[in-house]
Amino acid sequence: MKDAYIELAVCGLHMRGYQLNHQLTELNAVYDRKDKTLPFYRMKVIPGDIEKPFLMYHEKGFPMAVEVWRIPAGNLGSFLAGIPIPLGLGKIGLQSGDVIGFVGQAGYGEDYKDISVYEGWEAYISRQRDE
Numbered sequence: 283m284k285d286a287y288i289e290l291a292v293c294g295l296h297m298r299g300y301q302l303n304h305q306l307t308e309l310n311a312v313y314d315r316k317d318k319t320l321p322f323y324r325m326k327v328i329p330g331d332i333e334k335p336f337l338m339y340h341e342k343g344f345p346m347a348v349e350v351w352r353i354p355a356g357n358l359g360s361f362l363a364g365i366p367i368p369l370g371l372g373k374i375g376l377q378s379g380d381v382i383g384f385v386g387q388a389g390y391g392e393d394y395k396d397i398s399v400y401e402g403w404e405a406y407i408s409r410q411r412d413e
Contacts, residue, residue, distance in 0.1 A: 287352040290361075291317065291374055291383035293325065294335035294403040297349045301332065309361055311353035318345040318401075319383075320375040325403070326386060326394040328368070333395075335403050336369050336386045347402030350381060358382075 290311065295302040298313060323343040328334040337346060353361060362371055368390030374383035400406040 286355040288355050288358050289314065289381040290351045290353050290358070290371075291319075291348040291376060291381045292351060293337055293346060293348045293384055295332070296351075296384075297403065305361065305364065306351055306353065309353060309357040311351045311357070311361075314350045314352050315378075317348055317350050317376045317378050319343075319348060320377065321345045322375065324396055324398040325400070325406075326391040327397055328391075328394060334369070335397065335406075336384050336391070337374060338386050338391055339374075344398045344401050345377070346398070347404060348376065348383065350376070350378075 294300065296306055297303060319337065321343055322339055322341060323337045323346050324340040325335050325346055326338055328336065365371065368387045370385055370387050371382050372385040373380050374385065397406045400409060
């Protein structure tokens, strides 16, 4: 199963051109495509020196822009081990089908800034630069 890959959706700092993208490329992940979630997600931001977004399932959500990467199945565990609380990986619904993606752990994020109306990290960052 040497050539087995898992599709992984990223929605923030792991996207191309952002601070944590190297964590994917160092594990031989390859960019596959842009996609959008089904309209059942909200994007929250973990506060800090560097804001970190994540997705939360919500019946009154939005379609969120994501990037889909293909990571070798044998490297997914190493990637998961480096993800800090309150982030995790779980199944998320994309317009092209279900994949693994960043999600917030239950009980976290209720008070975090909600940037869902931007429908994605890049639109949020672009708006911040314009202000």
